[in-house]
Amino acid sequence: MATQSINPVTTEERLIWFGLVATYPIYFLGGLYVSGSVLGYLILAALLLRLFVEGNQNTHRSVPAMAWLWIIAMLVMLIALWAGHANWGLGMGKTIKSTIGWAKGWALIALFIFLGAVLPLRKELIIRGVCILGWHTFLFSAFTFIAYMLRLPGELFVSPLQIVGGPGPNFFTVSLYGLNPETGGGRWQFFGPWAPAAGLLACIYLVICLQEEDKTWRTRGILGATAMCLLCQSRAGWAIFICLWPMVVFSDKFREPWFLLVIGFVVPLILVLGQPVLEFVLDSYEQVKQSRPGSTRVRQALATIAIQRWESEAYWFGHGVVERGPKLVEGMPIGSHHSWYGLLFVKGLVGLLALAIPMFISAIYLFIYSQVSKIAQTALCLLAVFICYSFFENLEILSYLYWPALLWIGMAFNPLNTLTREERSGSKQNQSEQQLKSSGVQHV
Numbered sequence: 001m002a003t004q005s006i007n008p009v010t011t012e013e014r015l016i017w018f019g020l021v022a023t024y025p026i027y028f029l030g031g032l033y034v035s036g037s038v039l040g041y042l043i044l045a046a047l048l049l050r051l052f053v054e055g056n057q058n059t060h061r062s063v064p065a066m067a068w069l070w071i072i073a074m075l076v077m078l079i080a081l082w083a084g085h086a087n088w089g090l091g092m093g094k095t096i097k098s099t100i101g102w103a104k105g106w107a108l109i110a111l112f113i114f115l116g117a118v119l120p121l122r123k124e125l126i127i128r129g130v131c132i133l134g135w136h137t138f139l140f141s142a143f144t145f146i147a148y149m150l151r152l153p154g155e156l157f158v159s160p161l162q163i164v165g166g167p168g169p170n171f172f173t174v175s176l177y178g179l180n181p182e183t184g185g186g187r188w189q190f191f192g193p194w195a196p197a198a199g200l201l202a203c204i205y206l207v208i209c210l211q212e213e214d215k216t217w218r219t220r221g222i223l224g225a226t227a228m229c230l231l232c233q234s235r236a237g238w239a240i241f242i243c244l245w246p247m248v249v250f251s252d253k254f255r256e257p258w259f260l261l262v263i264g265f266v267v268p269l270i271l272v273l274g275q276p277v278l279e280f281v282l283d284s285y286e287q288v289k290q291s292r293p294g295s296t297r298v299r300q301a302l303a304t305i306a307i308q309r310w311e312s313e314a315y316w317f318g319h320g321v322v323e324r325g326p327k328l329v330e331g332m333p334i335g336s337h338h339s340w341y342g343l344l345f346v347k348g349l350v351g352l353l354a355l356a357i358p359m360f361i362s363a364i365y366l367f368i369y370s371q372v373s374k375i376a377q378t379a380l381c382l383l384a385v386f387i388c389y390s391f392f393e394n395l396e397i398l399s400y401l402y403w404p405a406l407l408w409i410g411m412a413f414n415p416l417n418t419l420t421r422e423e424r425s426g427s428k429q430n431q432s433e434q435q436l437k438s439s440g441v442q443h444v
Contacts, residue, residue: 011046012119020129020404024136027191027378032169036400037104040111047119066365066413067110067117069358074110076354078102080347084320098321100165105396112403116410123211123375123411125403130208131217134224137190137205141227144176150187154178167397170194180233181310188231189388197398199237200389202229203244204405207381210248219368236392240385242361248381300338301325305432306341310348318348339390355395359387366412 008017018037026035081102085095146155155175162172169192178195180187190198202225209221227242305325310318322333322342335342343351363383369376382405386395399406411417 001067006122006124008125010120011050012043012115013121013125015043015046015419016121016407017125017129021132021136023133023191024140027394028174030157030161030172030174031309032191033166033193033400034161036403037108039400040108040115040403043067043115043119044111062118063114064117064413064415066362067114067410069361070110070113073354073358074106077106077347077351080317080350081232081320083317083350084314084347087314087317088320090320094215094321097165101167105399108399108403109396109406111407112175112399113410113413114340116407117413121407121411122397123408124213126407127208127212128217130205130215130404131212131214131221134205134209134228135217135219138220138227139407140190141188141224141231144188145186145231147176152176154186168193177231186231187233188228190231190232192398192401196234196237196393197401198228198232199234199241200385200398201401202226202232202237203240203385203389204382204402206244207248207378207410208404211378217316236389240388244381244385247384248378289432298332302334302337302426303341306338306345309334310344314345314348316348316350318344318346318351320346322346336391336394339393339395342394359383359390362413363387363407366409369412373412375408375417375418376412378408382409 015049016039019035022033026032078099079096080279082095085091085098090098114328135266154177155173157174158169159172162169166172174192175189177186177188179185187195188198189195190201192198192201205225205228209218209225210217226241229237302325313319322335322345325332325334335345339355340352343355347354363380366376366380366383370380385405389395
């Protein structure tokens, strides 16, 4: 079967396409954090300019309620941030700096979901772009593995673009590979700021690449996602990556009688064998944790400090800013490596609810529509990745990388993308009848 090319048509699609296929060239210039943070606002500017020039035409769609939910939730994040700064008297300078950080983190999540919901994007464009990026990743992994075997330098340079500001030098460091501090072996971060972030991206790319209809590009994309997952050596990434395969296949089967029969057989079997199964899972989990005891110890200590200081010092709106931890946690930021602990420490209970509520409602919405829509099924799998990784990463700090998944989730929130074929045809027929009635033509 010949490989079919997919070309962007609108300005918005060209920006998305360039953001995907030019990832590695931008990374080697050290500008990925800047481009990823700016891309959403460039697409928004193109959309607003189009609406201004073309007027009230069919160039956009009304904003779905689910997109509004995320917009409001991320605005609540900003309010919690300001309240935390006011409570601790952090001053106008730090407040402005933190607000810019919000615009490059939490705001991007809502922005890309909004853009996916209102723009008439083709899912095929996103799928092919991610597959091309996956293929680039596979080639990069092959080349850098050879470089590692030859003991060539892993870290190349830190981009001067660091002067524009960011969470840290890791976001501007260009490297071929990294080293595991515990084992001394190679550990790849690819174009992420650290290796576990590459595990998150590998899981996202796997879900999207599995939707590719062209066999050649699907294979290339999956190879890249697999290589990224293996070489990043993320324990969470490995576990989630394996679980994604059955989820992608079976998450839309809950309406089918045979699947319900299988569940009816498997669930009682699990209950009967519950004790040995639970012991096996717990033993496996402990073995995974002990594979990197230093990392596990630091994560547990960071969680303990974050909970204690949140509960005793800043219950509702948090501390407003990230603080470095003591020597016990090797100076790691308090609340890092975990979205929920990080939110409690920085933005308090209000900030935690601002993420938990839209995430929970979105999961229910996508689960319902995943039974009738392939786009919603894929979005549910992507949201599952985010939920799982929220216990291992700070999601907002990596939004400049996983924005294709946010666009896809936004597309699933638009009813025009999640209607069944029968509902679409019925909707088109109703629109035709209304147009005929408005023009004074009656059916005979």
